[in-house]
Amino acid sequence: xxxxxxxxxxxxxxxxxxxxxxxxxxxxxxxxxxxxxxxxxxxxxxxxxxxxxxxxxxxxxxxxxxxxxxxxxxxxxxxxxxxxxxxxxxxxxxxxxxxxxxxxxxxxxxxxxxxxxxxxxxxxxxxxxxxxxxxxxxxxxxx
Amino acid sequence: xxxxxxxxxxxxxxxxxxxxxxxxxxxxxxxxxxxxxxxxxxxxxxxxxxxxxxxxxxxxxxxxxxxxxxxxxxxxxxxxxxxxxxxxxxxxxxxxxxxxxxxxxxxxxxxxxxxxxxxxxxxxxxxxxx
Numbered sequence: 611x612x613x614x615x616x617x618x619x620x621x622x623x624x625x626x627x628x629x630x631x632x633x634x635x636x637x638x639x640x641x642x643x644x645x646x647x648x649x650x651x652x653x654x655x656x657x658x659x660x661x662x663x664x665x666x667x668x669x670x671x672x673x674x675x676x677x678x679x680x681x682x683x684x685x686x687x688x689x690x691x692x693x694x695x696x697x698x699x700x701x702x703x704x705x706x707x708x709x710x711x712x713x714x715x716x717x718x719x720x721x722x723x724x725x726x727x728x729x730x731x732x733x734x735x736x737x738x739x740x741x742x743x744x745x746x747x748x749x750x751x752x753x
Numbered sequence: 754x755x756x757x758x759x760x761x762x763x764x765x766x767x768x769x770x771x772x773x774x775x776x777x778x779x780x781x782x783x784x785x786x787x788x789x790x791x792x793x794x795x796x797x798x799x800x801x802x803x804x805x806x807x808x809x810x811x812x813x814x815x816x817x818x819x820x821x822x823x824x825x826x827x828x829x830x831x832x833x834x835x836x837x838x839x840x841x842x843x844x845x846x847x848x849x850x851x852x853x854x855x856x857x858x859x860x861x862x863x864x865x866x867x868x869x870x871x872x873x874x875x876x877x878x879x880x881x882x883x
Contacts, residue, residue: 611853611854611855612853612854612855612857613853616854616856616857616858622853625883626883627883629814630802630805632800632802632803632804632805633805633814633815634802634803634804634805634815634827634828635805635806635814635815635816635827635882636816636827636882636883637803637827637828637880637881637882637883638880638881638883639878639879639880640864640866640878640879640880640881644879645864645866645879647834647866651834654836654864656864656881658881658883661883663883670812670813670814681883683883685838685862685864685881687836687838694821696821696822696823696825698822698824701807701808701824703824703826705825705835707835710836710838712836712838712841712862714841714843714862715843716845716855717845724848725847725848726847726848727845727846727847727848727853728845728846729843729844729845729855730843730844730845730846734843734844735841735842735843735856736841736842736843737838737839737840737841738839738840738841738842738858739819739820739821739838739839739840740836740837740838740839741825741835741836741837741838742834742835742836743834743835744832744833744834744835745825745826745831745832745833745834745835745865746831746832747806747824747826747829747830747831747832748804748829748830748831748870749830749870750830750831750832750868750870
């Protein structure tokens with residue numbers, strides 16, 4: 611979130627999970643039932659409630675302090691049908707799918723500073739880039 | 754004639770503490786051995802958490818910016834469904850009634866559902882990058 615134009619100096623909140631000890635970057639498990647995918651695989655809705663995150667507005671500074679926070683969000687998307695294939699043999703990954711259109715609504719709470727915020731409804735958000743499909747990487751790339 | 758054996762005139766408090774510590778050491782070691790012997794045998798194949806992708810972004814994180822030709826997932830040794838999206842923009846309201854915009858080119862989300870390799874075997878799960 612930014613107060614004023616989008617620029618690092620204007621960032622007042624930045625919500626994400628902590629980086630795991632393994633280095634896994636801002637990733638958390640999805641509970642059963644939170645992700646719904648259409649039968650044809652072309653659209654989805656992900657609803658996550660009260661995810662433990664941190665508010666770390668000065669990231670990526672190494673000394674950026676993170677305040678405990680919670681986040682509830684809905685991420686929804688749909689394939690546009692435009693095919694996409696990305697592959698890099700040197701990095702052992704291949705993605706096959708389509709471009710997509712995604713939207714997001716969210717609410718956050720930072721109890722330690724008495725801050726909460728709620729976005730406008732899902733259909734008011736915009737997304738500049740999205741893809742949906744299948745990926746193989748690492749040991750599965752050559753199999 | 755002076756005696757060839759010289760005894761120390763007194764023991765300092767430090768000497769007494771050192772001696773005490775040495776005296777109880779065998780007891781402590783025996784207790785540790787007893788605790789180890791009581792543990793159940795177990796496997797040691799590593800944890801079942803996913804491995805991060807090896808590639809580093811410009812900030813040194815195991816991450817790649819969402820975009821064409823970039824690694825879309827965040828889990829390595831993975832096969833399954835993936836969604837990656839970024840550059841969200843929108844607006845919301847805080848608890849003081851202030852309208853605050855959210856989103857930037859780096860505001861990205863993604864989820865991964867499928868099989869991944871950890872603890873030396875196949876695992877299954879669904880994960881989200883926030």
